Amino acid sequence: MNASLLTVRGLTRRFGGLTAVDNVDLDVRKGEIHGLIGPNGSGKTTCINLLSGVLKSDAGSVTLEGTEIARRPTHVVAAAGLARTFQNIRVFGRMTVLQNVLVGFNQSLGYNLLSVFSLRNGAAERRLHEQGMALLEFVGLADKHDTLATNLSYGEQRLIEIARARALSPRLLLLDEPLVGMNPTEVDRVVDLFQRMRGQGLTMLLVEHKMRVVMSVCDQITVLNFGRKIAGGQPDEIRADPEVIRAYLGENHGIRKKRTAGS
Ligand SMILES: Nc1ncnc2c1ncn2[C@@H]1O[C@H](COP(=O)(O)OP(=O)(O)OP(=O)(O)O)[C@@H](O)[C@H]1O
Ligand SMILES: [Mg+2]
Incomplete structure (x- = not known):
């Protein structure tokens, strides 16, 4: 059994x-x-x-490979190896697909955003460009690298977010409803993408x-209800858990009944 990468104990947040x-x-x-x-x-x-450090917890510890990251600022958490995508898409619509991914590299290198627009022809820039294109290749968007992000479908914009998060070379990637708004073909493509990312050794937490x-893709599942963990285990155990069925699965058939705000 693999070692724990992320260990969370007693995590609590009140509003x-x-x-x-x-x-x-x-x-x-x-x-x-x-x-x-x-x-x-x-x-x-x-x-x-x-x-990810966007909110501060009221209590609890979070360690990423032994490093305590609870209540640390987002850039410290990112530097420790954690990247995320957002439930509500956050891409820069007026930037090209490739520029959106390069923002990820810039974050990881501590450059400012403007340098994305001023890529000259130096060797370092060329390497960044190549790495960005490789990530786009990996998610299947290489042919659209020069398109403005706003002109892509919703599902494709979600792929930009994943590519950008990967530009940070994270050890752990948090994905918050990455499949919302995708058609079945796009869903299948992204499932394949997750499997390829896992094949490369990337650990993922998938909401x-x-x-x-x-x-079908998760190795382990944790179930929340009203903020509390009500179950944890492998898919087969979760599927058969009476409390999970009562709280969630019994009325959930993979179709959302409503959209809620949130980020
Ligand atoms: N910033 C906030 N201020 C006040 N209440 C909040 C805030 N963010 C979330 N909540 C509340 O906390 C609870 C948990 O919300 P959260 O967005 O984490 O749920 P979720 O499991 O992601 O739901 P969904 O599946 O709809 O995305 C909800 O009752 C929500 O209204
Ligand atoms: Mg949510």
Whole structure:
């Protein structure tokens, strides 16, 4: 069994009187795709925000390969090897697809955003360009590298986010509903992409409502309900867990009943 890459103990976050994440433990092992599932409002995105440093926890510890990252700023967390995508897409519409990915490299190198626009023909820039194109190749967007991001389909914009997150060379990638808005063909492509990323040794925490995908790609699954962890285990165990069925699976057939705001 692989060693734990991410270890979370007692993670807690309140919003006024609401405990959105309530004493959650989580172990994500190296090289696995770990699913984080649960009904709307159960605290999944809040967890991702806490892990990535976007929100500060009220209590709990988070270690990434032994380094404590709880309550640290986002750039410290990113430098420790954690990258994420957002539930609500965040791409720069007026930038090209390639420029969007290069922003990821720039973040990891600490450059400022403007240098993306002023790529000259130096060797370093050429190498960045090649690395960006390789990432686009990997997600299947190389032929659209020069297109403005705003002109891509919703599903393709989600692929830009994944490519950009990978430009940070993370050890752990957090994916918050990466399949929302994708058609079945796009979903299949992204499932294949996840499997290839895992094949390269990338560890992923996947928040997703599409149960067909979660059950087929995840090695381990953690289930939240009202901010609390109600189950953890392999897909077969989760699928058969009476409490999970009652709280979530019984009425979830992979189709979202409503959209909620959140980031
Ligand atoms: N910034 C905030 N201020 C106040 N309440 C918040 C905030 N962010 C989230 N919440 C509340 O915390 C709870 C958990 O929300 P969260 O977005 O983490 O759920 P989720 O599991 O990601 O849901 P979904 O599947 O709909 O994306 C919800 O009740 C939500 O309304
Ligand atoms: Mg969410």
